[in-house]
Amino acid sequence: MVIHPSFPNSPYMQLIKTIKDMQAFGRRLKAERKSLGFVPTMGALHEGHLSLARRSIDENDFTVVSIFVNPAQFGPNEDFKKYPRDTEGDLQKLSPFKVDAVFLPDAAEMYTAGFSTSINIGNIGTILCGASRPGHFNGVATVVAKLFNAVTPDRAYFGQKDFQQTVVINKLARELNFATDIIVCPTVREPDGLAMSSRNTYLNSEERKAALILYKALKLGEELIISNGMVNAVLIKEELRMLIHTEPLAVIDYVEIVAADLGEVEKIKLPVAICLAVKLGKTRLIDNIIVDRFQRKS
Ligand code: AMP
Numbered sequence: 001m002v003i004h005p006s007f008p009n010s011p012y013m014q015l016i017k018t019i020k021d022m023q024a025f026g027r028r029l030k031a032e033r034k035s036l037g038f039v040p041t042m043g044a045l046h047e048g049h050l051s052l053a054r055r056s057i058d059e060n061d062f063t064v065v066s067i068f069v070n071p072a073q074f075g076p077n078e079d080f081k082k083y084p085r086d087t088e089g090d091l092q093k094l095s096p097f098k099v100d101a102v103f104l105p106d107a108a109e110m111y112t113a114g115f116s117t118s119i120n121i122g123n124i125g126t127i128l129c130g131a132s133r134p135g136h137f138n139g140v141a142t143v144v145a146k147l148f149n150a151v152t153p154d155r156a157y158f159g160q161k162d163f164q165q166t167v168v169i170n171k172l173a174r175e176l177n178f179a180t181d182i183i184v185c186p187t188v189r190e191p192d193g194l195a196m197s198s199r200n201t202y203l204n205s206e207e208r209k210a211a212l213i214l215y216k217a218l219k220l221g222e223e224l225i226i227s228n229g230m231v232n233a234v235l236i237k238e239e240l241r242m243l244i245h246t247e248p249l250a251v252i253d254y255v256e257i258v259a260a261d262l263g264e265v266e267k268i269k270l271p272v273a274i275c276l277a278v279k280l281g282k283t284r285l286i287d288n289i290i291v292d293r294f295q296r297k298s
Contacts, residue, residue, distance in 0.1 A: 013094065014101040016064075019110075019150045022103050025064070026152035034061035038153030038180070040144060043067040044084035044198035045093045048188040052157040055185050057098050064151050065094060066103040068110065072118075073139030084198050103151060110146060118142050119176075121168050124262050128164050128275055129286060132253055140165060141172045148178050156180050161187040161195050163273055163288040167262050187287070189215070195287045207280040210249040214276050217243050217255070218289040221274040225291050231268045233257045244278060253277035253284060 016022050029036050037056030041049050049065075056063040067090055074080035087104065094102060118138055124130075125137030148156065156173075158166050166184045173182050188196050193215035194208075203211055217240045224230045224239060240255045256275045257265045265272050271292035278285055 012098050012100050013091070015091075016101050016103050017105060017109065019105065019146075022064075022101075022105075022150040023152065025101055029062055030152070035154045036060055036152070037063045038147070038151045038156045039063065039065045040147050040156065040158075041065060041067055042069045042083065042198065043090050044086055044201070045090045046188075046196045046198065048159055048161060048196040050093065050097070051188050052159060052185050053094065053097055053099055055183065056155065056157050059183075060155060062100045063098065064101045064103055064153065065099050066105075066147055066151065068103075068105055068143070068147070070110075070139060070143040071107055072111070072142055073136050075133055075135065078133070079199075079202075084201055103147075105150075110143070119145055119172065121171060124164070124167060124171065127262060128254060128256055128258070129277060130164070132277070132284075137164070137168050141168055144169055144172060145176065145178075148173075148180055153180050155183055157183050157185055159187060160184050160288070160290070161197070162286070163275055163290075164262060167260075193219075195285075197285065199283055199285065202283040203280060207249055207283065210247050210280050211278075211285060213244050213247040213250050214278055214285060214287040217276060218274055218287060221257070222289055222291050225268055225270075225272070226293070233265045233268055233272075236268070240274070240276075244276075249280050251279040253279060 016025060026036060037060030039052045039056050053063060053065055067087060069083050069085060071080055091102060119141040121137050121141045130137050158169055160166060170182050173180055190196060192212055194211050220243055221236055221240050224236050230236050237255050237257060241252060244250050244252055254277050257272050258275060259265055259272060271290055273288050273290050275288040
C-alpha cells in the first residue's frame with residue numbers, strides 16, 4: 001500500500017494493488033466500525049464517475065474507487081486494447097476528493113493463471129446489450145463479485161447510464177447474498193444532453209454532433225408517453241426509430257422499452273425505461289431514460 005508520490009498534499013489517497021492489501025484495508029475499517037463506499041470503474045474518468053465518488057464520500061466514512069479495465073467483459077472483436085487508459089490523469093482527477101484508496105489491480109492479480117470461474121447471470125444478460133455482446137454481462141458479474149470480495153464495501157455506487165448493468169448487479173448482489181447495498185445514481189450529461197462516457201473520446205466531430213440523436217430520441221419517447229399519453233410500446237419505438245434514422249451517421253442496434261426488471265413492455269405501465277444502443281462509425285453508444293409520472297430522471 002503506497003501514498004502516491006504525485007499527491008503529497010492529498011493525505012487520503014492510498015494506492016492499493018493487491019487483493020490481499022485491499023481486504024486488509026476493509027478489515028481495518030470493519031474493526032473500527034467505519035462504513036465503506038465503493039465506486040468500481042474502468043478508468044478514463046469523467047464527471048459521471050466523479051459524481052458516484054462524491055455520493056459515496058457523502059454517504060460513507062471511507063470511499064474506495066477501483067480502476068480496472070476488465071478483459072472478461074470485452075468480446076474478441078471489441079475495443080479492449082484501445083479502451084482509453086490514463087491512470088495518472090485519473091488519479092489527478094480523484095485527488096481533490098476525499099477518496100481514501102484507489103484499488104488498481106492488474107489483470108494477473110484479478111485473473112490468476114488457470115482462472116476459470118464464471119458467473120452466469122442468466123437471461124437478463126442475453127437481451128438488449130447482451131444480444132450484441134455475448135458473455136459481456138457474465139464478465140461484468142464475475143468481476144463485480146471479485147471486486148466486492150476484495151473491497152468488502154457496505155455500499156457500492158453504479159450509474160443509471162448503464163441501466164441493464166444496474167439490474168444485473170442488483171440480481172447478483174441479491175442472489176449471491178452480498179452484504180453490499182447497491183446504489184444507482186443519475187446519468188451525468190454534457191450540457192447538450194449527450195450522456196458522458198469514456199467511449200465518447202472515440203467520436204470525431206461529425207459523430208459527436210450526430211450522437212445527440214440518442215438523447216433527442218429518449219426525450220421524444222418521454223414526451224410521447226407523458227405528454228401525448230401514448231401507451232402502445234411498438235408504436236412509440238417506431239417513432240423513435242424514425243427519428244434516429246433522420247441522422248445519417250446513426251445505425252440502430254436496438255430501441256427498447258422495458259420494465260424495471262428488464263421485462264418486455266407492450267402496453268406502457270409506468271415506470272418504464274427507454275433504452276437505446278446506436279452505432280456512430282465504429283463507436284457504439286448506449287443511453288436510457290426512466291419515464292415515471294412523478295419523477296422524471298435523466
Ligand atoms: P465504466 O468506467 O464505464 O465501467 O463506468 C463505471 C461506473 O460509472 C458505472 O457504474 C457506470 O454506470 C458509471 N457511469 C458511467 N458514465 C456515467 C454517467 N454519464 N453518469 C453517471 N454514471 C456513469
